[in-house]
Amino acid sequence: MSGRSAGSGSRRRARLTARWRQAGRTSRRLLIAGAVITVGFALVALLAPLLAPYGQAAHDAPQLAHPGAAHLFGTTNLRFDVLSRVIFGARLAFEVVLASTAFALVLGVPLGLVSGYSGGRLDRVLVLVMDALYAFPSLLLAIVAAFALQRWVGPGVPAAALSISVIYIPQYFRVVRNHTLAVREEPFVDAARAMGAPRRVIIVRYVAANVLQSVPVIFTINAADAVLTLAALGFLGYGVPLRTAEWGFDIGNAISDVGTGAWWTSLFPGLAIVGLVTGMSLLGEGVNDVLNPRLRAAGMTSDVTLPLLDPEGAPPPEGSEDGPPAPEGVERELSRSIRAIGFDPAPPEPPAEGVPALLVGDVSVTYRSARGPVRAVEGVTLAVGAGESVGLVGESGCGKSTLGRAVLGVLPAVAERSGRVVLDGVDLTADAEAWRRARGDRLSLVFQDPATRLDPLQRVESHFVELIRAHRPGTSKAAAARQGRETLAAVGVPPDRARQYPHEFSGGMRQRIMIALAVVLEPRVLVADEPTTSLDVLVEAQILDLLTDLRRRLGLAVVLITHNLGIVAETCDRVAVMYAGRIVEEGPVAAVFAAPRHPYTQALLGAVITLETQAPAAVPGSPPDLAGPLPGCPFAPRCPLAMTTCHDVVPVLTPAGSAHTAACHLYPGADPAHPAQAWEPAGRRLRLAEPPLAGTLR
Template identity: 50%
Template sequence: MSTVHGSEAPADAHSAAVNSRTPLKKRLQHIYRPFRQTSRISRGLIFSGLGVVVFFLLVAFVAPLLYPYSGTQYRKEVAPGEFVKFPALAPPSVEHPFGTTRDGFDVLARIIDAASLAFVVMAIAVSIAMLVGVTLGLYSGYRGGKFDRALVTVMDSVYAFPSLVMAIIVGFVLGSILTQGVFSAAAAVAVVYIPQYYRVVRNHTFSVKQEPFVEAARSFGAKDRTIVGRYIFFNVVQTVPVILTLNAADSILVLAALGFLGYGVPYPIPEWGLDIAKATNDVAAGIWWTAFWPGMAIVLLVTALTLVGEGLNDVVNPLLRTRGKAGRKIAGMPRSRRKNGDGGVTRSADAVRGAAQEKLAAKIRDLRVGYRTSDGPLWAVDGVDLNLRAGECVGLVGESGSGKSSMGRAMLRLMPPGGVVQGEVEIDDRDIVNAPESTVRKMRGEGISLMFQEPMTRLNPLMRVSDHFVEMIRTHQPKTSRQRARTMARDALMQVGIPPTRVDNYPHEFSGGMRQRVMLAMAIVLTPRTIVADEPTTALDVIVESQILSLLERLRSEENVGILLITHNLGVVAEACDRVAVMYAGRIVEMGPVDQIFNDPKHPYTRGLVASTISLNTTELHSVGGYPPNLVEPPTGCRFADRCAYAMDHCTKVDPELTTVGPEQQAACLLYPGAGADVPADVRTPSGDPQKSEV
């Protein structure tokens, strides 16, 4: 297993303490980063909604200091001790911009005072609901047992009631016990939302408490309150802000509905729903302003809060965050980063002659895979050429983030939203990259298959193993009967060493190794010419690992299947592969037969990987220092130059090409002639086994 270590930690505790301090500016940038990463539409929703909410806040708490009338004032003092009543149902005028009500109240003054009431009730109701719901949800989800079952029953019963009906019942009861007012109205609204917080937090708590990091905290002897407070709470409350904003919007509607029905605050306290109820007869008489302005206030504030909630949902959810815009649309690789018409890779004469004479399972030319990010296009695979012969196993190795899995998925054109594949991937003389989606879908499974790592996450837990096979087979061969598809499934399972009697078992009834065999059986059931095996032995014990490798060996020797084996484990490569392709920063930097790569690698990066391999003869640990480059803005010249012990001045200026360095061996390094620059006469080139010689 190859292990690449990063840079060492600071030498002393003081330096570590200093480095751990994060400036306020960077903290603010970290907080704002999710907003910056989300789409313009989402940011527009949030900021436009916040703008309206801020406006109403100013109306609620600043306007009363400026406007001369109050919401319950029906007269004004014209002289000491002498008052004049406001005219009833007066239309909008300079003195009364929104007009007056039937009882002579100024409509604008009531809008202002009702806004204050709405924010107060909203704050109290949401705070009560959040405090009670989150607390009960955490405790119930973590403890479980009888208390949890009883609380679930109560919350489900409350949740089953229509929210308005429940608010009316609570408002009526509290109004009888206490008096109708702000607190009783807020409490009535709060009861409606407690089950929502409870259900969401409880369900998330059930999920998070099973996570390995929580189990690790228990193993360290952490107390329950520490686990709940530090390990669970902050992982389950991420959706609470979204619920809060949506509840805030809904609380305005519930408060207005209670007021309209007479169960809210008593008249003449200003409240929008209550004012609309008092103005119902005015509308029929053509007096529109008494009902229009309270209704407009409700619509505007509710809409604004809803916009904030929807925008925050896009920010909090990483999947929705990049839904609208994850960066600039990728149109193509910039010309300045292309080396030549072949995609910056020079193929040897042997490779070209082999491609023409030998039967290829897959032919890859100038393959590029890009992703849209908030910082710009990221090219995870940048101009890769590779011939995979029929019956051959090629190992694709490199550090995490080098582009291996992206290349494997691009061969089936399995890309996430915003991903782009360019170049050519020929399977059965058909180019997957540029073919119609219907053609690509048919080629998946029949022409080329993908073996995923972590098979338990790839098998539907609610489907029997036979159903997985039947669905796949009949998708590609619609005329195949269900019975015939089941027979094919049993035959495929037998080929990978699984008894056919287990064809109707569920995925959870298999061990990890047997689930990986199921995935392998699904990959070969339609007899594809090419299999992309992405970390097929990850997390498997050595016995199961050996069995999987033996199955792959039998497939390529008996079925003439070409296999691209993606892995970090160089020991697996040495055992199972014919050739090795070493990938770094999106490019293949060395390629050749297994024996040559392991015994005499030419590229300094390959030598570092091989030297990092741990064996029974290892006496000293080696690692490749430094970090891979940022592929959004990759460096000019050789991408490994900053980490290379053999780097020369021109390495940071000239982009190396693959050049022949041995029998069927190529390396993209300027230490060798033909890589793109003249080699100095006194240059020192590495040679020999890197575990025995100087790296």
């Protein structure tokens, strides 16, 4: 890497500091403990000649003397001073760990990079060799290497380090190669190729720079292992020569002493091994935790290649929805959405007259984050009747996906919810068990990306059997499979494909399967979160038609979360526009789209690019930071019509048209201190019929 300026360095530091603060208290404490132990051993190793009362090779002490004033830890049968041997052993351990890691890094990392980036025959041969080494029992491999190296190189630190590094070269190679394979496909590598960068430059500046982030983690984890391997080699007599102090060798030598009651010759070197290995492991895991918060969030700690596989595992960035805060892995997501969770099928109670299928009552969701609480959803109230569909729209980060998850009760652990979710008159927030039973049954969900929500190892049919039998335990497998096939046929998937695996289906077919799974138990409420965003326009049209058809036939209440206003216009009855976690306008689609009242809705509609658009207008500015205080209307800083009140008083939803409501001070009643007596048209309203925002394309 060419030299970075001081500014970028401090930014890096700031990022590390932030990660440090995000790390839990326990992992911070463990990391500190590990660092203290490891640094302590390192100091002892460094200052060994000063600290040790005797030389490591001085064997003129009395044989097997008890611990005492002259020999604090006693002496061995070979007349060594145990304390001096333990102190010098630390020095050797560090020498060997550092040297073996250096060897492994120097060989494993470049090989992994070149192999992964170039591919082809070289890659196949290297992978074969490395896999063979990896498959070999590691200690045996080290012994073979040590045996050979002691002949050719002669016994000593280099031979021991090299023989241990043979174990780690394949590890570095594999991790670096796999990471390289993934990075190689990134568009920024294509960009580097397109600028004519030579292969060497691409590998060093674009691939290695990103791949090497995982190396410190492997290093810290391997270091502890290397100490153990060295001790094992020494114990078995394949380590360093006799005169060099080495814990494993000393323990091996002390075996015969145990019978004679000389406990000190084995205890102290043993404690030293346990101490250093514990310290290094704690340090390694701790560093791993801090550097890879996603691993921690996913509840996994050791597999360093995982961050690539878990793009969604990050803790929630401030209110962002593009990476939905999902600390659970795909697996758990699956079990939440598809695999049913309940076992006691409560017979669906007939809904009372006039009770909406879904009632969201004053729901707020707050994420805990490093920068303080992030208010992702703020006091949302929404009712959806049977057979009705409500579109939830807004920019990313406005809280629509979080609201969807809150309705399902599948918020991540860092979220806190208040308010009520009522399904057919039953308050689910008061009864966790009822909520659990309802999920996948009367309350179901369709996600954006069907590929990650189906279990790749299960046939499509098994998904249905598992789901149905979990919620309806009495159902036979055959009956459940039949019901699955019928539902598949109803959504346009040929039922004879039910025994195929998810990967054998196209994206559109997979989304049909997801919808079939969502409706097979005849839910009352379906939450669809960007159900067509990853699909092509023709398939999108098919899926939307299917959802509309099912809604009408089954009397489903649908909450459709989307950024696409066109989809809402074509498929929803009502629309709720969200901004900064609140609903700012709500009403029948026709009314809201024909005469949007809230300046934000007007701006959103003005920004839509249609086939007829001549000059689209962007919405200036960006949504507010939900971690900070929002004293007035959250849209005020971007609003072309903002007045003084807007910056001080939070507007509430108030009638703003014949059939709809808006939270905007342009309409009487928006100030909670002055509720509207009755709706009267405001003079300003007329000027607002056209989107007032400028910024044209020309």
